[in-house]
Amino acid sequence: MKKRKSIIQCSLLTTCLTLILAGVCFIQSSFWAVAEDEKKKTAQVESLKKIVKPDAEWRKILTPEQYRVVRRQGTERAFTGLYWNNKAKGIYHCVACDLPLFSSDTKYKSGTGWPSYWQPVKKEHVGEKIDRGFFSTRTEVVCNRCEGHLGHVFNDGPRPTGLRYCINSASLKFRKKTETNKTPKKAKPAQK
Known part of the structure; x- marks a missing residue:
């Protein structure tokens, strides 16, 4: 019984760690995607800096x-x-x-x-x-x-x-x- 409980706890721990790792990877990839989008938008704005003259x-x-x-x-x-x-x-x-x-x-x-x-x-x-x-x-x-x-x-x-x-x-x-x-x-x- 103790062995079975130990296996279940180990499985739950492994599943939790896998889910946490997957979440971190997802958040990190989302962060990089947002950063790339911001970089593209900044480049577009740079090329379109308003020109105002008298x-x-x-x-x-x-x-x-x-x-x-x-x-x-x-x-x-x-x-x-x-x-x-x-x-x-x-x-x-x-x-x-x-x-x-x-x-x-x-x-x-x-x-x-x-x-x-x-x-x-x-x-x-x-x-x-x-x-x-x-x-x-x-x-x-x-x-x-x-x-x-x-x-x-x-x-x-x-x-x-x-x-x-x-x-x-x-x-x-x-x-x-x-x-x-x-x-x-x-x-x-x-x-x-």
Whole structure:
């Protein structure tokens, strides 16, 4: 009887120690996963540190047309911008702070006269604001680093997103793809 009781106690002790060890391992792995997530978030925030400049400095950096569009929420006339019909491969950056915004791989012919994309390079690089105009409410698209006006986003784009980021050429700076800065290949959306 004593031998049986001793075996049961030993089994219970082994089970308890195994459960404690498993719990410690689980907590430790959870801790490392949270730490890795925090490290990734910090890296994203570092790349998107806000750029705030006085109005006079923006005027020195930007051309009058760029300033009107980017800092004063202007819109260039359709079919007049530098990039509305650009077919070269590369990345479109914010003209004010150089943040990568859109890729030629997601650019498509929308027929609107402005460069149109179905998604940004990284969702966190562009922000959205409600734009209440005289006759309608639209969704304004801004650079998330410098708050520069880019254009508007609409829900009439092609697959896979169904979005049309309608962007002013004056708010963009194009960098042609070279061997050293290749952009990742993405599936082309079906035209509407």
